[in-house]
Structures are given as C-alpha cells and as structure tokens.
Amino acid sequence: MKKILHFPLFTAFGIVFVFGCANDSSSDLIDLNQTGEVTYTNTTKSIFDNNCIPCHADVPVNGAPMPLTTYAFVKNAVQTRPLLDRISRAQGSPGMMPNGGTRLPQAKIDQIFEWANNGLPE
Template identity: 65%
Template sequence: MKKNILLISVFAIGTVLVSSCSNDSSDDLSGIDGLDEVTYTNTVKSIIDNNCISCHAATPINGAPMSLTTYENVKDAVQNRGLLDRISRAQGEPGMMPNGGTRLPQAVIDQVFAWNAQGLNE
C-alpha cells in the first residue's frame, strides 16, 4: 500500500513539474528581444577603455596608428579605419584586435556592431 502511494505521489509531482515548464510564446522569454539602444557612452566607451586604450591611448603606443580616447576617434575608426573588421577577425588572424590578445567575446563585438547599426549615437 505504501509503495502504491509513493508511486502515485511521484507520478503526480512529475506531471505537475513537466506541465508547468512550458512556454506558449517567445514573448514570455526574457533577455532574447535583442539589444537595447547602444550608445558610445552607455556601452562602447567601456569596451574600448577595457580592451583598446592600452595601445590606442591619447599618444598611441605599440604601433597603434590612432588614439581611441574620444567618441569622435572611435566613430572615425568605425567609419573609416576598419575597426569592425579588425575586432571581428578570427583569433590569431593577422590584424585581429586586440593585437596579441584574445579575441573579444562575440557578444561584445555584437554590441559594437549594434552601435554602428543604430547610428553611432553618443
């Protein structure tokens, strides 16, 4: 008798758990609706500061051809100097940035691309 009650209880709990773990709409999911507005100030500046400024400082070093210390510098690098190409290259590919480092995570690269697609807003 106790075995039957235990079996029925396990079955009932399993049914409740399985039936309650469903999603009728992708609108119910959080965090998949795309990126919010990406601006230089709220997103891109910290990416550049954390990954590029060591070489692309006010006075560039280690062969860096330009500074990336201001909004205008970074905007120009995206529009005219191939920044998106350089950060998108595969690990170890010639010209990949950050130079000599590890390729940025794709989610970070996607934020810079989103900034460009959204109009390079400051």
C-alpha cells in the same frame, strides 16, 4: 534517542551548489551594465576603454595608428578605418584586434556592431 544523519543532506546540497551554477561561455553572460539603447556612452565606451586604450591611448603605442580615447576618435575609426573588420577576425588571424591579445567576446563585438548599425549614437 534517535540519531539524525546530516551528511547525505549536506552532500546533496553541496553537489547542487557546485554544479548547479555552471556557465559554459562568456557569450552566456548578461551584461548588467547594459541599459536601454546601445550608445557610445552607456555601452561601447567601456569596451574600448577596457580593451583598446592600452595601445590606442592619447599618445598611441605599440604601433597603434590612432587613439581611441574619445567618441570622435572611435566614430572616425568605425567610419574611415577597418575597426569593425579588425575586431571581428578570428583569434590569431593577421590584423586581429586587440593585437597579440584575446579576441573580444562575441557579445561585445555584437554590441559594437549594433551601435554602428544604429548610426553611432553618442
């Protein structure tokens, strides 16, 4: 009876499995929640909710000057305050948002800019 060695086959499969699905940066990721036009409701609301609300809540904390909990508040911050500038600053730069945190991934910043450039649709 002939013995079949499965070890090399499983080893090769394991190497391909482990190293074949690599991702070098978050900018490579596809946002599966992104559907159609970039609007506040279907795109940017979740970015603000997940990254800004800890300080920019209905009652702002940690020195945040205004809430970013609704479309009207966020729209106002884009139009009358330096929100786009603050989220675009390099990691660790003075005034970079989120304050004391990690800069948003460039793909998320790009979505916010696209939303603003398209007229801030709700």
